[in-house]
Amino acid sequence: MAEIQLRNLSKRWGSFVGVQNFDLTIGNEEFLVLLGPSGCGKTTTMRMIAGLEDITEGEIIIDGKVVNDLEPKDRDVAMVFQSYGLYPHMNVYENIRFPLKVRKVDPATHDERVRRASAMVELDEFLHRKPAELSGGQRQRVALARAIVREPNVFLMDEPLSNLDAKLRVSTRAQIKNLSHELKVTTVYVTHDQIEAMTLADRVVVMSKGIVQQVGTPTDIYDMPANTFVASFIGSPAMNLVDGTLSGGTFTAKDIEISGLTGPDGPVTLGFRAEDASVSDGPAQVNANVYSMELLGDATMVTIRAGGAMLSVKAHKEYRSEIGDAVSYSVPSEICHLFDATSGERIGD
Numbered sequence: 001m002a003e004i005q006l007r008n009l010s011k012r013w014g015s016f017v018g019v020q021n022f023d024l025t026i027g028n029e030e031f032l033v034l035l036g037p038s039g040c041g042k043t044t045t046m047r048m049i050a051g052l053e054d055i056t057e058g059e060i061i062i063d064g065k066v067v068n069d070l071e072p073k074d075r076d077v078a079m080v081f082q083s084y085g086l087y088p089h090m091n092v093y094e095n096i097r098f099p100l101k102v103r104k105v106d107p108a109t110h111d112e113r114v115r116r117a118s119a120m121v122e123l124d125e126f127l128h129r130k131p132a133e134l135s136g137g138q139r140q141r142v143a144l145a146r147a148i149v150r151e152p153n154v155f156l157m158d159e160p161l162s163n164l165d166a167k168l169r170v171s172t173r174a175q176i177k178n179l180s181h182e183l184k185v186t187t188v189y190v191t192h193d194q195i196e197a198m199t200l201a202d203r204v205v206v207m208s209k210g211i212v213q214q215v216g217t218p219t220d221i222y223d224m225p226a227n228t229f230v231a232s233f234i235g236s237p238a239m240n241l242v243d244g245t246l247s248g249g250t251f252t253a254k255d256i257e258i259s260g261l262t263g264p265d266g267p268v269t270l271g272f273r274a275e276d277a278s279v280s281d282g283p284a285q286v287n288a289n290v291y292s293m294e295l296l297g298d299a300t301m302v303t304i305r306a307g308g309a310m311l312s313v314k315a316h317k318e319y320r321s322e323i324g325d326a327v328s329y330s331v332p333s334e335i336c337h338l339f340d341a342t343s344g345e346r347i348g349d
């Protein structure tokens with residue numbers, strides 16, 4: 001159990017900024033996900049917490065103690081990486097036991113601890129196997145068990161699912177969620193996959209170019225993106241964004257007119273989610289021609305080009321039309337988000 005305080009944390013290599021002024025308290029037992037595109041500074045932040053990367057500026061405080069100068073081994077954090085880092089010559093049992101030996105934990109307790117950790121990730125039947133005799137998912141579970149067996153104060157997980165195929169990723173994700181519920185260990189989890197972030201996190205930190213863009217619960221981030229970067233990074237498909245002009249509460253762009261909005265007159269970016277709008281037979285706010293139509297099984301995604309942007313709406317699964325057909329979208333003002341045209345920052349609630 002641990003609270004982690006990151007106080008104005010920065011990392012620079014020469015003039016290149018990897019992470020800038022990261023300031024956040026991670027609560028005891030919280031599952032925090034660092035989310036962002038490749039190169040945004042997620043791994044660097046995690047490596048600073050682990051003690052694998054020097055800090056240029058700022059402080060890391062774990063349970064009230066500044067750990068900036070502590071060696072990784074003295075920080076009581078366990079890491080799980082995307083490459084499993086298993087020892088090929090050791091069987092599963094010995095791989096899981098290894099951290100206990102290194103840390104000189106009382107040998108009398110090893111067997112019970114290894115068996116408890118391996119049971120948690122359902123590896124009981126594979127203890128005698130070598131890593132080469134395991135599937136990718138099983139190897140990743142050995143890596144998880146090896147972190148669990150230490151009973152650390154903090155788990156740090158860096159894209160632990162990225163080497164697994166899509167199906168295995170979903171089941172292992174559920175297992176991590178279940179484990180974190182059972183173990184109640186403060187966890188920092190790095191991913192570029194927004195679905196992983198949304199499903200696992202108590203809170204998500206969205207990062208871009210070394211800078212924190214928004215911190216919030218998955219619902220906060222989905223429903224109230226702080227800026228156009230977050231809006232376009234979260235959700236599948238991403239939020240529709242279109243540039244236009246707001247005047248007296250009415251947004252206009254080519255083929256689009258939406259009234260009843262609140263915001264200052266002038267250029268703005270309007271956003272709405274595909275599932276919040278609908279294809280309309282009656283009077284509608286967006287009128288254009290179908291650019292593409294994709295059958296998703298549970299819905300039909302209809303995309304048009306309007307206002308210089310591609311805009312998608314989820315229609316009923318039985319909806320059909322042809323490319324080029326005229327189509328209308330109903331986009332009520334209540335589902336719309338407004339962003340400053342220059343800074344991309346959210347306007348109002």
Ligand SMILES: Nc1ncnc2c1ncn2[C@@H]1O[C@H](COP(=O)(O)OP(=O)(O)OP(=O)(O)O)[C@@H](O)[C@H]1O
Nearest residue numbers: 013016018036037038039040041042043044045192
């Ligand atoms: N030792 C280093 N020297 C110089 N630049 C570095 C070094 N390590 C990382 N960087 C740079 O810092 C930035 C952040 O890297 P980081 O690994 O934290 O990104 P990330 O968000 O984890 O990306 P990914 O998802 O690809 O792992 C990148 O632009 C990277 O090239």
